[in-house]
Amino acid sequence: MSRxxxxxxVLVVLHTADLQVLLLERAKHPGxxxxxxxxxEAGEELLATAVREVNEETGIDAVAAELCxxxxxxxxxxxxxxRYRYAPGVRYNTEHVYSLQRVATDAVRLAAGEHRAYCWLPWREAAERCFSWSNREAILMLPERLAGQKK
Structure with missing residues (x-):
């Protein structure tokens, strides 16, 4: 295994049907x-990565069939x-987007040392709070994505 x-x-947007979105605050970067x-991880399918990360970071028991x-x-x-976390010379990352709809705003069990707080926010407010442009854009696309699933 490489160090x-x-x-x-993966980026997994957790949300409810009424577009409440779960956000996590990074432990080492307040705000x-x-x-x-x-x-x-090496040898892991992207869908498995998404399931693993949801489980690890939130304690929510996600299964592959629930992820979009x-x-x-x-x-x-x-x-x-x-960048120190990546091999020398690696400067770019490719992120794959998923979503997971929950019935309610579940209680979350944060990964120790990784996140310090969580909140469920209306989608527009959640998008505004994200530091990552790709995360913000995914949240802003959520209403359209959900409407497309219902057709």
Missing amino acids: FKRPVS YWQSVTGSQ DWQLSNRYEIFAEW
């Missing part, structure tokens, strides 16, 4: 709010302060 993270990750994110693969990926430059 470096793979530059392939940095985001949806569930995480890097793919948006068939959307974003490529972005990795923040300089986090």
Whole structure:
């Protein structure tokens, strides 16, 4: 197993039918709010990465059949302060977007050391709070995505 993270990750937007969105605050970066994110491990399918990250970061027992693969990926430059986690010379990450609808605003069990707080917010407010442009855009696309699923 490599000591470096793979530059392939998932973004999972957890939400309710009435568009309450779960955000997590990073432990080492107070004020940095985001949806569930995480890097793919070697040999792991992206859907399995999404399930694992939801379970690890929130304690919510997600199963693959519940996740919606948006068939959307974003490529972005990795923040300089986090590049040490990747192999030398790696500057870009490819993020794959998923969503997971919950019946209610579940209680969350945060991953120790990774996140310090969580909140469920209306989608527009959640988008405004995200530090990541790709996370913000995914949340803003949520109403359209849900409408498309109902057709």
